[in-house]
Amino acid sequence: MPSARTLRPGMQYADLEQQSETAQLGMWLFLATEVLFFGSLIFAYTVYRSAYGHQFQLAGHDSFILLGSVNQAILVTSSLTMVLALRAARAGEQRALVWLLCATAALGLAFLGVKGYEYARDAASHALPAIDFVFKPGYRAPAEMFWTFYLISTGLHALHLSIGIVLVLIFAVRAARGAFSPAYDGPLEVVGLYWSFVDTVWFFLFACIYPLGRVMT
Amino acid sequence: MSARPREPVAPYFIGWAVLLLLLGLSVLSAYEPIGPYLHPIANFGIALTQAAIMYILFMRLRGRPTLKWIFAGAGFLWLIFLFGLGAVDYLTRKGFPLR
Numbered sequence: 022m023p024s025a026r027t028l029r030p031g032m033q034y035a036d037l038e039q040q041s042e043t044a045q046l047g048m049w050l051f052l053a054t055e056v057l058f059f060g061s062l063i064f065a066y067t068v069y070r071s072a073y074g075h076q077f078q079l080a081g082h083d084s085f086i087l088l089g090s091v092n093q094a095i096l097v098t099s100s101l102t103m104v105l106a107l108r109a110a111r112a113g114e115q116r117a118l119v120w121l122l123c124a125t126a127a128l129g130l131a132f133l134g135v136k137g138y139e140y141a142r143d144a145a146s147h148a149l150p151a152i153d154f155v156f157k158p159g160y161r162a163p164a165e166m167f168w169t170f171y172l173i174s175t176g177l178h179a180l181h182l183s184i185g186i187v188l189v190l191i192f193a194v195r196a197a198r199g200a201f202s203p204a205y206d207g208p209l210e211v212v213g214l215y216w217s218f219v220d221t222v223w224f225f226l227f228a229c230i231y232p233l234g235r236v237m238t
Numbered sequence: 239m240s241a242r243p244r245e246p247v248a249p250y251f252i253g254w255a256v257l258l259l260l261l262g263l264s265v266l267s268a269y270e271p272i273g274p275y276l277h278p279i280a281n282f283g284i285a286l287t288q289a290a291i292m293y294i295l296f297m298r299l300r301g302r303p304t305l306k307w308i309f310a311g312a313g314f315l316w317l318i319f320l321f322g323l324g325a326v327d328y329l330t331r332k333g334f335p336l337r
Contacts, residue, residue, distance in 0.1 A: 049309035056313030057320060064321055068328050072335030074274065086265060093261050100296045101254040107298075108245050210298075217296045224288040228281040232268030238277070 028204055041207025048211045052218050055181075059174070059222050066170050066229050073163035074238075080160065080167035081233020083148060088139040089231040092132050096220040099128035103189075103216050110206040115196065118209075122193035125216065129186040136179055143168075167233075174226050181219045188212050253295040260284050 034040040070077045106121035140149070147155035150169045157164075192212055195201070201209060267280045294300050299310055328334060 046306065046309055049306065050312075053309065053313030053316070056317055060313075060317040060320055064324050067321075068324070069335075070278075072328075086268065090261060090265055094258060097254060097257045097261070100292065101250055104250050104296045104298070105247070108247065108250075112244050214297050217292055220296075221289045221292045224285040224292075225282070228264065228278075228285040232264060232277065232281050235268040236271045236277075238271075238274040 028202070037205055037207065041210060044207050044211050045214065048214045052214065055218065055222075059177075059225070062170070062174050062177075063225060063229060066174075069163060069166055069170075070229075073166070076161055076163035077167045078234035078237055079157075080148075080164040081230060082235065082237070083146065083157070084171065084230050084233070085139055085142060086231040086235065088135055088142075089227055092135050092139075093223055093227055095128050095132045095135065096223050099125050099132070100217045100220045102128065103213050107206065107209055107213050110196070110201050110209050111203050113203045115199065115201075118201065119193055119197045122189050122196060126186050126189045126193065129182055129189070132182060133179060133186075136175065171230055174229070178219065178222055178226060181222070185212075185216050185219050189216065249295060253291050257288055257291055260288050 028037065030037045030040045034043065102121050102124045106118050106125060109115075109117035109121055143149055144153060147153050148168050149172060150165050151172075154165055154168065189212060192209060196209075264281060264284045267277070267284070272280065293310060297310075299307060
């Protein structure tokens with residue numbers, strides 16, 4: 022593995038740029054599998070929402086759209102700090118790079134904090150299938166299906182984000198130790214792709230969960 | 239350590255502002271009585287637009303080689319197959335949905 026000090030690519034690469042491009046393509050390939058991973062969940066949601074629209078609306082109405090929106094704003098801002106961190110790396114601004122990576126991780130933690138609060142509110146209203154679920158007036162079985170989708174999809178998303186936070190913090194420590202330079206920022210690009218993809222997934226989960234049932238049709 | 243030319247920062251801030259604007263639009267549209275079919279179209283249309291901005295600007299596909307666009311688009315191509323072939327089953331199955 023090259024570092025900013027040695028600046029030598031792995032033996033199978035012609036130069037650092039080729040190594041970085043290869044790593045990025047590898048990450049894009051992994052993200053394609055992630056598209057299918059979350060896509061299959063959203064497909065199942067689409068099938069049951071089209072079949073049991075009224076029940077999904079009833080259940081969706083009980084989700085917390087304000088908390089979901091705050092979380093989306095947090096994630097969008099974290100993608101901004103991440104891309105600014107990459108820009109700082111390319112400009113050789115090590116101090117800015119470290120701070121921007123720390124800000125990105127902090128925003129990720131803020132998201133998890135809000136999500137944890139939201140889960141607590143959901144638990145208080147007995148809306149967590151398999152843990153504590155009570156059928157509210159009007160609810161039938163498909164409403165529980167909606168909440169199952171909610172719990173599984175947001176839980177998997179939070180797991181992905183947690184992995185991202187750990188990665189970003191590791192990279193912040195490495196950046197502080199001078200591991201990156203304008204000539205060697207490939208690994209940062211790769212982790213940046215992962216981070217922004219996890220944020221992108223939230224756009225679709227938000228569309229599936231929160232706007233539902235605000236106007237009953 | 240030789241720094242590369244500084245990238246302009248404005249496109250990223252503009253992209254961030256547009257993403258927040260689209261979030262606001264998504265929330266507002268949820269409260270508009272636009273009908274059972276237009277609601278999901280609006281919500282998922284906005285999500286797709288946000289994803290495109292994220293991919294092109296924040297994941298830096300803009301100005302990148304075609305190969306990278308192909309890799310980035312591959313997942314969505316397979317997703318179309320997943321939705322298409324999966325939907326064939328549910329659209330043609332008798333007795334679904336259960337009432």
